[in-house]
Amino acid sequence: MACISSDGKPTESGTKMLRALKSGLSSAEEIAKNAGLPLFRVRSGLRELAEAGLAMEKGNKYELSGEGAKLTD
Amino acid sequence: MEEVREQVISLPRLGEPAPAFEAVTTHGVLKLEDFKGSWLILFSHPADFTPVCTTEFIAFAEIFPELQKRGVELIGLSVDSVSSHIAWVRNVEEKTGTKIPFPIIADLNKEVSFAYGMVHPGQSKTETVRCVFVIDPNQLIRTILYYPLTTGRNMDEILRIVDALQTTDKDAVATPANWRPGDMVVVPPPKTQEAAEERVKQGYECVDWYLCRKKL
Numbered sequence: 156m157a158c159i160s161s162d163g164k165p166t167e168s169g170t171k172m173l174r175a176l177k178s179g180l181s182s183a184e185e186i187a188k189n190a191g192l193p194l195f196r197v198r199s200g201l202r203e204l205a206e207a208g209l210a211m212e213k214g215n216k217y218e219l220s221g222e223g224a225k226l227t228d
Numbered sequence: 229m230e231e232v233r234e235q236v237i238s239l240p241r242l243g244e245p246a247p248a249f250e251a252v253t254t255h256g257v258l259k260l261e262d263f264k265g266s267w268l269i270l271f272s273h274p275a276d277f278t279p280v281c282t283t284e285f286i287a288f289a290e291i292f293p294e295l296q297k298r299g300v301e302l303i304g305l306s307v308d309s310v311s312s313h314i315a316w317v318r319n320v321e322e323k324t325g326t327k328i329p330f331p332i333i334a335d336l337n338k339e340v341s342f343a344y345g346m347v348h349p350g351q352s353k354t355e356t357v358r359c360v361f362v363i364d365p366n367q368l369i370r371t372i373l374y375y376p377l378t379t380g381r382n383m384d385e386i387l388r389i390v391d392a393l394q395t396t397d398k399d400a401v402a403t404p405a406n407w408r409p410g411d412m413v414v415v416p417p418p419k420t421q422e423a424a425e426e427r428v429k430q431g432y433e434c435v436d437w438y439l440c441r442k443k444l
Contacts, residue, residue, distance in 0.1 A: 157255050158256065193301065194265065195266070195301060196256075198259075198261075199257060199259070203257070
């Protein structure tokens with residue numbers, strides 16, 4: 156898992172993506188630019204965050220879930 | 229009566245869509261579509277912790293910044309496990325100081341290897357040979373290289389191919405033998421007699437109507 160570690164917590168790159176979502180960014184392209192991560196990593200990472208219930212996908216955009224928001228407080 | 233089973237393996241071809249995959253890698257689960265919009269070099273190696281492969285990984289890591297400048301992502305593949313890949317890249321960094329910055333597919337079930345025709349039983353029934361697939365931002369296969377197990381790849385040639393393909397796409401030209409960025413390029417051959425006659429008047433450096441070069 157690239158964004159979620161084996162203990163279920165977000166990794167450094169996962170945390171960067173969650174923070175980017177919290178700041179209002181919603182597309183993989185915007186988040187990659189903002190977080191300084193390769194686009195392919197962000198696309199797979201957002202998918203992983205959504206599978207873990209920390210983000211929600213709507214079309215090609217993402218937003219924080221309630222659980223994800225708690226982790227960025 | 230002996231049953232004869234023949235397995236037909238279709239190999240990817242130039243100009244066709246790269247076979248889709250979803251694979252476990254050292255950077256998490258990645259899909260081919262995650263790379264859409266970027267150039268991608270997918271390469272296979274026979275096995276982790278082997279000598280030629282180690283020299284190649286160091287060499288790929290060395291050209292990685294040059295690939296990034298050209299908008300190219302890189303992903304490796306072998307049929308080893310992700311734990312083996314992680315142990316190997318950590319060992320390479322520890323012993324040589326070279327960090328491997330790109331993901332490596334752990335293709336234990338050979339799904340990706342077979343889809344891309346990377347297993348050549350005449351070389352090895354269990355390992356992938358040294359393949360290089362250059363995939364464009366539309367995920368079409370633009371170049372395929374196959375090297376045998378005993379021959380490490382030439383990184384200059386891989387960079388040269390990327391430069392040539394990107395020049396072709398940008399300027400609608402072809403590149404001659406041994407072309408390097410900055411050299412003259414080949415103007416595509418004319419398709420009609422009229423175009424051939426026009427060609428020689430256009431100020432290109434022409435050997436004859438069918439071979440004209442120009443500077444970019």
